Amino acid sequence: MTTIPELRVREVTLRFGGLTALDEVSFTVRPGSLHALIGPNGAGKSSCFNVISGVYRAGTGRVELGEQDITLRGPHTLAGAGIGRSFQNTALSARSTVLDNVLLGRHALTRGGFLSCGLRLPWTVRQERRHTARVREICDFLGLADRLHLPVAALPYGAAKRVDLARALAVEPSLLLLDEPAAGMNAMETAELAHTIQEVREELGISILLVEHDMGLVMGIADRITVLDFGRLIADGTPAEVRANPEVIRAYLGTSAEENE
Numbered sequence: 001m002t003t004i005p006e007l008r009v010r011e012v013t014l015r016f017g018g019l020t021a022l023d024e025v026s027f028t029v030r031p032g033s034l035h036a037l038i039g040p041n042g043a044g045k046s047s048c049f050n051v052i053s054g055v056y057r058a059g060t061g062r063v064e065l066g067e068q069d070i071t072l073r074g075p076h077t078l079a080g081a082g083i084g085r086s087f088q089n090t091a092l093s094a095r096s097t098v099l100d101n102v103l104l105g106r107h108a109l110t111r112g113g114f115l116s117c118g119l120r121l122p123w124t125v126r127q128e129r130r131h132t133a134r135v136r137e138i139c140d141f142l143g144l145a146d147r148l149h150l151p152v153a154a155l156p157y158g159a160a161k162r163v164d165l166a167r168a169l170a171v172e173p174s175l176l177l178l179d180e181p182a183a184g185m186n187a188m189e190t191a192e193l194a195h196t197i198q199e200v201r202e203e204l205g206i207s208i209l210l211v212e213h214d215m216g217l218v219m220g221i222a223d224r225i226t227v228l229d230f231g232r233l234i235a236d237g238t239p240a241e242v243r244a245n246p247e248v249i250r251a252y253l254g255t256s257a258e259e260n261e
């Protein structure tokens, strides 16, 4: 069994001109845990997510995954580092089928260049079959088995988000980054998603870092929660600890309470 590495965010600072989006933020995602990153609007959640996933480069500080320093890695090297990520606005090809979209996520694990694939050499054919079989398993696990050959454009929103999740899992990550997976979902889709995320964690044993606005979802499934406010870390603990933290209550009451409930 592969060991799941710890993700360490170490004193990360990120500035946009005069604005400090992240101010010496440090937290650790323990191996196999479901860790949520929350905070009011503009707190720095997306900035932090983007630093971890290599979209933004931290001004100072480090991001480490196990023994790897991933601070300066670009987003295209994520899969190689064992990180799968979902997107807030799914970056799927709407006209392609579910199967083809998820197979694209598998690309990072594919050996051989386009010449050997184009020539359909026997080992590339075998490799393709193996990848397709695994992708079918992942889609099956996520309840997409009967939709494999449908174009993504024909799917309801909740199912399209599952395809995005399937594509992130297709890289066989040890760390899964989920960027507001419940955004735009109705209550039933959100409840199903919560169940799926828990199943992914239990079945695959991987670590999951979740950036999410839906407090109900986060409080219900996270093992640990890191709270940001104005780019600073104001709390880090279990859902019960975070819920009772006066600074967290103040930060959330300072914004629209309904919006964050």
Ligand SMILES: Nc1ncnc2c1ncn2[C@@H]1O[C@H](COP(=O)(O)OP(=O)(O)OP(=O)(O)O)[C@@H](O)[C@H]1O
Residues within 6 Å of the ligand: 016, 019, 020, 021, 039, 040, 041, 042, 043, 044, 045, 046, 047, 048
């Ligand atoms: N590319 C950018 N250029 C300039 N400022 C930015 C950029 N991205 C984010 N910011 C600013 O950095 C701060 C943190 O933004 P960020 O999007 O990380 O917060 P957030 O917690 O994800 O907010 P939300 O919940 O509204 O998505 C905000 O003041 C935002 O305006």
